[in-house]
Amino acid sequence: MSTLAVARRYATALVELTSENGSLESVEKDLSTFAQLLTSHDDLRSALNNPAFKVEERRAVLETVLGKLGAHKHTRNFVLLLSERNRLAAFDAILDAFNTQYDERVGRVRAQITSAKPLDAASVDALSKHLSHITGGKQVVITQAVDSNLIGGIVTRIGDLVLDGSVRTQLKLLRDKLTAGDAVGEA
Amino acid sequence: MNRTLLSTVGVAALVALPTLALAAGGGDSHEVPHADVGGLIRHGINLLILIGILTWALRGPLSDFLKFRRAEVKDQLEASLRAKEAAEAKFAELNQRLEGFSAEIDELRKKNKAEADNERATMLVNAERAAASIEETAQRTVAEELRRARRELKAEAVELSVQIAEELLTKNITDDDQARLTGDYLSRVEETARS
Numbered sequence: 014m015s016t017l018a019v020a021r022r023y024a025t026a027l028v029e030l031t032s033e034n035g036s037l038e039s040v041e042k043d044l045s046t047f048a049q050l051l052t053s054h055d056d057l058r059s060a061l062n063n064p065a066f067k068v069e070e071r072r073a074v075l076e077t078v079l080g081k082l083g084a085h086k087h088t089r090n091f092v093l094l095l096s097e098r099n100r101l102a103a104f105d106a107i108l109d110a111f112n113t114q115y116d117e118r119v120g121r122v123r124a125q126i127t128s129a130k131p132l133d134a135a136s137v138d139a140l141s142k143h144l145s146h147i148t149g150g151k152q153v154v155i156t157q158a159v160d161s162n163l164i165g166g167i168v169t170r171i172g173d174l175v176l177d178g179s180v181r182t183q184l185k186l187l188r189d190k191l192t193a194g195d196a197v198g199e200a
Numbered sequence: 201m202n203r204t205l206l207s208t209v210g211v212a213a214l215v216a217l218p219t220l221a222l223a224a225g226g227g228d229s230h231e232v233p234h235a236d237v238g239g240l241i242r243h244g245i246n247l248l249i250l251i252g253i254l255t256w257a258l259r260g261p262l263s264d265f266l267k268f269r270r271a272e273v274k275d276q277l278e279a280s281l282r283a284k285e286a287a288e289a290k291f292a293e294l295n296q297r298l299e300g301f302s303a304e305i306d307e308l309r310k311k312n313k314a315e316a317d318n319e320r321a322t323m324l325v326n327a328e329r330a331a332a333s334i335e336e337t338a339q340r341t342v343a344e345e346l347r348r349a350r351r352e353l354k355a356e357a358v359e360l361s362v363q364i365a366e367e368l369l370t371k372n373i374t375d376d377d378q379a380r381l382t383g384d385y386l387s388r389v390e391e392t393a394r395s
Contacts, residue, residue, distance in 0.1 A: 128382070129373075129378060130375070130378045132382065136382050136386065139386050139390075140386060140389060143386065143389040143390045143392075143393045144389070144393075146393035146394070147389070147392060147393045164366065164369050164370050164373060165369065165373050165377060165378055165381045166381045166382075166385055167381075167382060167385045169389070176385075176388075176389055176392070178381070178384070178385035178388060180369055180373075180381070181366070184362050184365060184366055184369075185362075187362060188358055188359065188362040191354075191358040191361075191362075192354075192355055192358055
């Protein structure tokens, strides 16, 4: 079974369980915090995925970390289950699947906004409002990033939708158009 | 067998009879011979008898020999005649061929020349076709190479132009430009949202 399918299966089970007992929002926040922790601490991620450590040792580390995070018991049980079944390597994919299902349940979408320069709050708000219109009134959760390679402009990704207004892409389109024009002229 | 016996007796008689004839002459051999006509006659008779006996004794083999010899000579004559006729026929044939030989050589020369001319014409046509084909291929290749070179040159020019434009934009873009780009982007997203 592919990692994506496994992730989807675990995420579905967690969403259904936490929806039933009303802990969906808490678990979502816990998982998000835990994900940030893994991102910022590569040594922790390596240790949790290292088979040289015994299951009990990894479990002890996880319980300590999750205790300090004040994670919900369902979050704790879920992460420990992943560790016991050696599925922590697929944690990012599971979290993506969980977030997708969570967003669908609460009626919100995630947008990744990348710009050449940091955007001011007014521009982000305006963009969030327009994106909400585009997605049929859903709440838009925006994640921002700065990429100087864009030269200028903004690129927004919402699921499969990409709104590319970057100078880099404009230049690429211009180059493609000129090259295609040459090809047509030669034919 | 009888014939051989008779021949033997004949030969013996031939040896004995002259002696007997000499003895019948008187046996006075101590006398000086004079013109003895009788002796001559006896010798002549003896000679005739000898000839007759020889003729009689040898008539068979001699006849056979002569017959064989005649037949052999006849065969040889006939063979010579046939050889002569064959030689004459061969000579006539050769003579005839010799007469037609120069004509045959002329015909052969004409035929060879015609074939050579034909071959030459064929080679010429083939060479012209090959030359035309090579020329056409070369022209196509040159044209294709020109197109390719032009295409590559233009692609390089486009790439270089875009690269320069990118460098210039990166270097010279200002915060105002960024603000204007953001504004344009928001306007387009808003249009998208309304549509």
